[in-house]
Amino acid sequence: MTEHRTDVIQGTLDLLILKMLSAAPLHGYGITKRIEQISQGVFKVNPGSLLTALKRMERAGLLDSEWRNTEKSRRAKYYRLTKTGRRQLEVEAEDWDRRARAVGRLLKAEA
Amino acid sequence: MSIWRQLTHGLRSLVRRETADQEIRDEVAEFLDEAAAELVSRGMPVEDAKRAVRLKYGTAQGAREDVRSFGWEATVTSVLTDLRYGMRLLRRTPGFTTVAVLTLGLGIGSATAIYSAVRPVLFEPLPYPYPDQILSITDRNEDGAPLPVTFGTYRELVERSRSFQALSAFKPWQPVATGQGEPERLEGQRVSAAFFEVLGVTPALGRGFDSTDDRPGGPDVVILSHGLWRRLFGGDSTIIGRHMQLDGAAFRVLGIMPPEFEHLPRHPAHAWALLQYDASLPSFDGREWGHHLDVVGRVQAGIDADAAGFDLHGIAADPIPERPRPAWASMDQGIFVRPLRDAESATARPLLIALLGAVTLLLVIACVNVTNLLLTRGVRRRGEMAVRAALGAASPRLLRQLVTEGLLLAALGGTVGLAFAWFGVGALVSLSPPELPRVESITLNAAAFAFAAGVTGFVGIIAGAVPVVVIVTGGNLRRGLLRASRRTTGGHMAARGALVVAQVGLASVLLAGAGLLLRSMQRLSDVSAGLDPSDMVVMQVQWAAHGSDANAVHRFYTQSLAAVRELPGVVSAALTSQLPLSGDLDMYSVQSEDDAQLESGAPAYRYAVSPDYFATMRIPIVRGRSLPLTANPASPSVVVSESLARIAFDGRDPIGQRVHVGRPDLPAYTVVGVVGDVKQASLDAEAAEAAYVIPGEWYFADAARWLVVRTEGNAAMLIPFIKQAIWSVDSDQPVVRIATMEDLVVRSESQRRFALIALEAFALMAMVLAAIGLYGVVAGSVNERWHEIGVRSALGASRRRLLAHVIRQGMILTAVGILIGLAAAAIASETMVTLLFGVSRVDPVTYVGVALLLMAATGVATWIPAGRAAAIDPAHTLRAE
Numbered sequence: 001m002t003e004h005r006t007d008v009i010q011g012t013l014d015l016l017i018l019k020m021l022s023a024a025p026l027h028g029y030g031i032t033k034r035i036e037q038i039s040q041g042v043f044k045v046n047p048g049s050l051l052t053a054l055k056r057m058e059r060a061g062l063l064d065s066e067w068r069n070t071e072k073s074r075r076a077k078y079y080r081l082t083k084t085g086r087r088q089l090e091v092e093a094e095d096w097d098r099r100a101r102a103v104g105r106l107l108k109a110e111a
Numbered sequence: 112m113s114i115w116r117q118l119t120h121g122l123r124s125l126v127r128r129e130t131a132d133q134e135i136r137d138e139v140a141e142f143l144d145e146a147a148a149e150l151v152s153r154g155m156p157v158e159d160a161k162r163a164v165r166l167k168y169g170t171a172q173g174a175r176e177d178v179r180s181f182g183w184e185a186t187v188t189s190v191l192t193d194l195r196y197g198m199r200l201l202r203r204t205p206g207f208t209t210v211a212v213l214t215l216g217l218g219i220g221s222a223t224a225i226y227s228a229v230r231p232v233l234f235e236p237l238p239y240p241y242p243d244q245i246l247s248i249t250d251r252n253e254d255g256a257p258l259p260v261t262f263g264t265y266r267e268l269v270e271r272s273r274s275f276q277a278l279s280a281f282k283p284w285q286p287v288a289t290g291q292g293e294p295e296r297l298e299g300q301r302v303s304a305a306f307f308e309v310l311g312v313t314p315a316l317g318r319g320f321d322s323t324d325d326r327p328g329g330p331d332v333v334i335l336s337h338g339l340w341r342r343l344f345g346g347d348s349t350i351i352g353r354h355m356q357l358d359g360a361a362f363r364v365l366g367i368m369p370p371e372f373e374h375l376p377r378h379p380a381h382a383w384a385l386l387q388y389d390a391s392l393p394s395f396d397g398r399e400w401g402h403h404l405d406v407v408g409r410v411q412a413g414i415d416a417d418a419a420g421f422d423l424h425g426i427a428a429d430p431i432p433e434r435p436r437p438a439w440a441s442m443d444q445g446i447f448v449r450p451l452r453d454a455e456s457a458t459a460r461p462l463l464i465a466l467l468g469a470v471t472l473l474l475v476i477a478c479v480n481v482t483n484l485l486l487t488r489g490v491r492r493r494g495e496m497a498v499r500a501a502l503g504a505a506s507p508r509l510l511r512q513l514v515t516e517g518l519l520l521a522a523l524g525g526t527v528g529l530a531f532a533w534f535g536v537g538a539l540v541s542l543s544p545p546e547l548p549r550v551e552s553i554t555l556n557a558a559a560f561a562f563a564a565g566v567t568g569f570v571g572i573i574a575g576a577v578p579v580v581v582i583v584t585g586g587n588l589r590r591g592l593l594r595a596s597r598r599t600t601g602g603h604m605a606a607r608g609a610l611v612v613a614q615v616g617l618a619s620v621l622l623a624g625a626g627l628l629l630r631s632m633q634r635l636s637d638v639s640a641g642l643d644p645s646d647m648v649v650m651q652v653q654w655a656a657h658g659s660d661a662n663a664v665h666r667f668y669t670q671s672l673a674a675v676r677e678l679p680g681v682v683s684a685a686l687t688s689q690l691p692l693s694g695d696l697d698m699y700s701v702q703s704e705d706d707a708q709l710e711s712g713a714p715a716y717r718y719a720v721s722p723d724y725f726a727t728m729r730i731p732i733v734r735g736r737s738l739p740l741t742a743n744p745a746s747p748s749v750v751v752s753e754s755l756a757r758i759a760f761d762g763r764d765p766i767g768q769r770v771h772v773g774r775p776d777l778p779a780y781t782v783v784g785v786v787g788d789v790k791q792a793s794l795d796a797e798a799a800e801a802a803y804v805i806p807g808e809w810y811f812a813d814a815a816r817w818l819v820v821r822t823e824g825n826a827a828m829l830i831p832f833i834k835q836a837i838w839s840v841d842s843d844q845p846v847v848r849i850a851t852m853e854d855l856v857v858r859s860e861s862q863r864r865f866a867l868i869a870l871e872a873f874a875l876m877a878m879v880l881a882a883i884g885l886y887g888v889v890a891g892s893v894n895e896r897w898h899e900i901g902v903r904s905a906l907g908a909s910r911r912r913l914l915a916h917v918i919r920q921g922m923i924l925t926a927v928g929i930l931i932g933l934a935a936a937a938i939a940s941e942t943m944v945t946l947l948f949g950v951s952r953v954d955p956v957t958y959v960g961v962a963l964l965l966m967a968a969t970g971v972a973t974w975i976p977a978g979r980a981a982a983i984d985p986a987h988t989l990r991a992e
Contacts, residue, residue, distance in 0.1 A: 027141070027142075027145075028138060028141070028142045029141070029142045029145035029146055030145075032142070032146075033149075044167070046167075046168045046169055046174065047139055047142040047143065047168055047169075047174040048169065048173055048174035048175075048176070048177030048178065049177065050142075051135070051138055051139065051142070051174065051177070051178045052177050052178050052181045055178065055181050055182070056181060058120075059116055059117055059120050059182070060116075061116060070145075072148070074141065074144070074145075075137070075141070076138075076141050076145070077134075077137075077138050077141070
């Protein structure tokens with residue numbers, strides 16, 4: 001049985017977080033859940049890396065956070081994109097597209 | 112913006128650590144709870160859900176650690192943790208901590224104190240705006256040695272040289288200030304007008320000298336130092352333009368120098384007046400052609416000392432008819448030019464370099480010692496380290512922790528060291544020899560603090576890192592875990608042995624240096640000064656009245672001498688113009704009358720003495736008789752020293768020979784007697800050529816004379832009575848430089864004694880540190896081999912054998928260290944040759960003595976742990992297994 005790798009591709013975690021938050025503010029587990037759902041289980045994000053990344057992005061001014069009650073009325077920290085964060089998402093998404101297409105072309109080329 | 116956020120967020124989590132930590136806890140817990148809750152909502156039992164979450168996302172603990180280690184504040188936090196942990200360790204081992212902190216304190220403190228003392232002389236530029244452009248210029252005698260410059264030579268250099276912006280000649284001047292309370296003798300200089308221009312400093316108040324005033328009969332004007340102005344006039348600025356009484360004449364105060372101005376050339380000075388020599392150089396006979404001036408010059412920008420020297424040499428080698436030179440100032444040996452900084456530090460430099468070397472050795476020994484102590488402890492902590500590594504601490508983290516401990520120890524040592532340095536600087540200044548320039552600027556200032564901080568950091572890193580390297584390379588930590596509960600010795604013993612060898616070696620070098628100086632001092636105390644200094648009190652009396660006639664001067668001194676002789680307790684008393692070992696250096700050329708050629712003159716110390724001088728000083732009259740009691744200027748008499756008699760008369764009988772002393776145009780002196788040689792400059796000086804005349808037969812009246820009094824004992828008791836006797840003749844004449852002759856003999860050796868005291872102190876500390884180091888190693892090895900020794904003892908090894916076994920180990924290390932150290936000392940002693948007297952720098956007595964002393968000290972250091980080893984109870988050891 002082969003074990004599929006579920007780590008997020010190096011350097012893309014920030015991009016994924018920005019994308020997940022672009023629709024609506026989410027708390028930590030919410031972000032993980034969305035990533036897992038949308039990637040259909042290909043990627044898994046553990047809380048250590050996620051919360052560290054959130055902290056780093058908040059410091060960089062990409063995110064804002066506040067403690068709020070969840071729909072199940074538990075207290076959780078919700079993250080939201082700032083203006084800078086939104087701009088950063090556009091830049092990074094475009095960059096990723098360009099690079100992904102390039103990698104795709106390279107893999108299809110006759111070597 | 113981002114940096115600002117970095118800073119504020121980081122600071123917030125540092126300051127409110129509890130809150131920040133709680134937030135991380137909450138967030139992680141919330142994450143995992145949500146995940147579990149979701150599984151539960153799909154129907155999974157709670158316990159299973161929790162396990163599934165843990166499997167998928169890891170533990171809460173791990174996640175928290177990840178988040179916590181983010182940001183710069185995490186580094187700060189972990190450093191603080193290391194510091195707290197280090198502190199706790201140090202508190203738990205007070206013995207270790209005390210020894211290590213004191214050791215480092217001694218090393219850092221001594222180094223800082225010595226650095227403070229040598230910095231102004233060796234490392235700092237002169238405190239003038241153009242420090243590198245100021246040169247010292249001297250004439251040369253036949254041997255090429257520096258000789259003071261004549262005013263005539265100075266004038267010729269001023270007119271012909273093209274390299275200098277300004278040149279100035281100067282000579283010491285010690286006027287007596289009256290009118291402000293007690294008469295006071297000032298330290299001053301008479302300078303030619305460009306003096307302050309050469310140094311590049313102008314008065315802060317008033318103005319500088321005017322070159323048109325620098326002529327014979329020019330106005331009496333004076334410039335004062337800031338300190339003297341504050342002391343004499345309370346900082347009253349209206350003194351500018353007013354008059355003050357100096358040597359009985361009214362001097363107009365021209366200016367006040369800035370507070371930070373320091374007079375460096377030659378002696379410290381606080382008052383400056385104009386030289387006022389005759390620039391037209393009327394004849395070869397006047398003071399204008401006497402070798403008694405110092406000259407400094409500031410070169411034009413872009414010209415260095417070599418180029419300036421070349422320029423002056425060219426002038427020296429090329430006399431021109433418009434500037435005739437007398438034979439004694441012909442400059443045929445060239446002119447000696449060097450930076451003023453070098454000229455000022457020339458005498459003190461060997462001493463300072465020796466001290467700097469010695470204190471560096473001491474610092475290294477202290478550093479080695481603490482490294483060794485930390486290593487001993489590090490080995491003991493190898494188990495702890497291994498456990499921590501096994502629990503997941505990263506290697507760099509462990510390294511950082513040990514270096515933090517080293518730095519912590521060093522910081523404590525550095526603090527103690529500054530306290531030591533503070534005392535050390537005080538001691539150095541109070542012991543400092545007169546040759547040490549810029550003593551006033553020796554303080555524990557910012558530069559010294561920076562130096563101490565630098566040394567502390569360096570020592571801390573070395574002391575912290577070396578044990579880590581040794582432990583890590585001596586066996587990896589995993590093996591350490593296996594060993595944590597065992598009592599085997601490792602490869603680190605070799606490293607520690609090497610450290611002890613280094614320590615003993617370095618201590619040998621210091622001890623050898625101190626030993627050589629000690630032997631030099633012993634040799635010097637055997638040297639006779641040529642006179643009997645016991646029970647003698649001496650003092651210099653200064654005739655302070657300005658411009659009075661020679662008869663008045665002679666009358667005053669004759670009457671004073673008579674009054675002093677009347678005093679009870681006085682055996683005999685005499686007067687002399689210069690006193691042996693007092694620092695006076697008054698030399699004139701002595702030449703035979705029949706010698707047409709002036710070049711053949713020999714330089715000799717000239718003393719104008721009262722006839723009973725020889726009897727009072729107990730200088731033996733070897734041939735002929737003493738000087739006449741009454742003056743006969745038409746047919747004067749001279750007494751010469753044995754050494755002068757030997758070189759001046761080619762083996763002819765000196766008695767009855769006729770010689771010129773100083774001026775060849777005056778009647779020649781007839782040699783009436785020969786006396787024993789006396790040391791004038793210092794005990795280790797060779798030159799003792801001397802010519803003695805009576806004041807009435809000398810062509811000018813010496814204004815300052817020494818009164819030398821032989822007493823019946825307890826010379827110092829008589830001092831106030833002698834002063835009273837002088838003042839009974841004339842109460843306006845200051846009596847200065849009072850001392851006993853024995854003091855002067857001791858003081859003339861103050862530089863060597865200073866070096867000896869400092870080196871002895873360093874050497875003793877080094878020896879103690881080396882002994883402590885050896886003790887640490889032997890005791891450590893006994894501790895580690897406690898088990899092995901117990902087993903040996905159980906197997907029947909006798910107490911003697913165990914003792915011998917341990918002691919042998921210590922002695923081998925010591926012997927190797929001593930051998931290496933003494934070999935190094937033989938080479939290093941090269942630097943202190945000028946401080947030695949009468950001993951070779953590889954003097955066998957010293958070296959054997961050092962070896963024995965170190966063997967004894969380290970013997971004690973090994974005996975204690977050896978005794979402990981022999982006393983180990985085998986039953987105890989075996990039970991412990």
